[in-house]
Amino acid sequence: MTDGYDDESYDATARIVDPGGDEEERRIEAALRPKKLADFPGQPRVRDQLGLVLEAARRRQKPPDHVLLSGPPGLGKTSLAMIIAAELEQPIRITSGPAIQHAGDLAAILSSLAEGEVLFLDEIHRMARPAEEMLYLAMEDFRVDVIVGKGPGATAIPLELPPFTVVGATTRAGLLPAPLRDRFGFTGHLDFYDPADLAQIVTRNAGLLGIETTPQGVDEIAGRSRGTPRIANRLLRRVRDYAQVHGAGVLDRGAARAALDLFDVDEQGLDRLDRAVLEALCRRFGGGPVGLSTLAVAVGEEPDTVETVSEPYLVREGYLVRTPRGRAASAAAWAHLGLTPPPDTTGMPQLPIDEGGGRFGD
Structure with a gap:
């Protein structure tokens, strides 16, 4: 059984509701992602703003405005998209800009959305221009025009869509055309994390993975993670491996330094x-x-x-x-x-x- 669709998008609801799965990597990835906005570490400004948008939508019992998340890779844009769907108690469909190279690809995805569903478009700035132009109309008027035929005999058939929420993620917001950027009701920019927030992330994820840590070992990983949670999680796994193979299974400062030196990550990251x-x-x-x-x-x-x-x-x-x-x-x-x-x-x-x-x- 698979949760994929013919249009190359897929339903990630199972990853939110039930993180268990057959693949170990997917299980670990799902376990490390926060499930609620209150559990999302760091980014307090974006978290508070987004919390207000979602709470207002819940009280109106309507889908929230479309959301655009920008910032460098690895800061939590995908996690926030999944949190939005979880907070709204709606399914989420995930696809990416490079996968949508024709307007027909996007039309197939949009026409299969249910009311209130969240559509997450990763790397939205890499979407093909014809698909972008179709998305304008879909986001604003919740309809798409399907072209039937070619040449002078082509006919545009309007297709009504149920209300839904687009969550776009981009590492290069400047490449988004202004008409598309203006259709997002909320734009949040994610900044690099400070070491204290990264230490909190490492401590939480170490607990989820069943790793015994010391504050000094956690600080060592946080200080070499370049302000990026994704890097912190990767380094945590490698230090865990080193502690289990060469140490006593405890992630302390000695194990962290030895492991990170082995993997060519210096004190400045x-x-x-x-x-x-x-x-x-x-x-x-x-x-x-x-x-x-x-x-x-x-x-x-x-x-x-x-x-x-x-x-x-x-x-x-x-x-x-x-x-x-x-x-x-x-x-x-x-x-x-x-x-x-x-x-x-x-x-x-x-x-x-x-x-x-x-x-x-x-």
């Missing part, structure tokens, strides 16, 4: 790729500036991988600078590697402005 980028910048290119493509070749990765996986954290933490002529290492990067920056640049080259425009470092 930098992993192998992050350090490779900084090493290439400082040791091979004298601190930069160097183009993104050249930097990617130097570390043996694709440019998109460096730009989307490593670079955001390095820029946010002040290790890397994006300049008009390419990427440059900051003084903090030299210090982190234990190197002395060149005296004439101090790790921060003063560069003339490139009037040519275009993408940085390409």
Whole structure:
């Protein structure tokens, strides 16, 4: 038996109501997700705003306004979408923007929705333009126009839809067209978590997984998780493995440090790729500036991988600078590697402005 649909979406209600399943990974994932808005750690502003929207909808006994959640990966957008459905006591259908490449794909999903159902569109900014235009009408007037035939003889047949709620998630809100963004009644932006919130998440999830912890071990994981719960959960599992194999089964500071060192996660949360980028910048290119493509070749990765996986954290933490002529290492990067920056640049080259425009470092 499967909860999938022919249109490649699927019903995730079973993951909310009954987290048990045949697949171990799905069981663990469901167990770690909070089920209620009150249990959602961190993001107090978004949590309070969303709680107000949902409570008002419950009192009116109508579906809430459409919700757009934005922010970097791993901060809880999918968890919040499932919480919305659980708080409304409605089923949830999950699909993604890349899976909807034709208007007919979206029409098939919309026409099968029940009244009050929640439709979660992950990576909504990657939806095809014809599907976006169909979604405008569906979100605003709860109807779609199905085109029958081709050419001059084509006919548009309006199809009425029951009221439903769209929850969109995006890591790049700026790529959403204005007409689509304006149709969301509530927009919440998720920020990176502070170590105290991450420690709370690690403690809670360790309890759900049956792991004995110490406050020092929890703090060690939280401090190296880059402000991201998804990373914290991944590191928690790896430290658990290390504690069970090489330790006494207790997640303490010694086990956490040894495990994270083994998996190349340093005290600042930098992993192998992050350090490779900084090493290439400082040791091979004298601190930069160097183009993104050249930097990617130097570390043996694709440019998109460096730009989307490593670079955001390095820029946010002040290790890397994006300049008009390419990427440059900051003084903090030299210090982190234990190197002395060149005296004439101090790790921060003063560069003339490139009037040519275009993408940085390409």
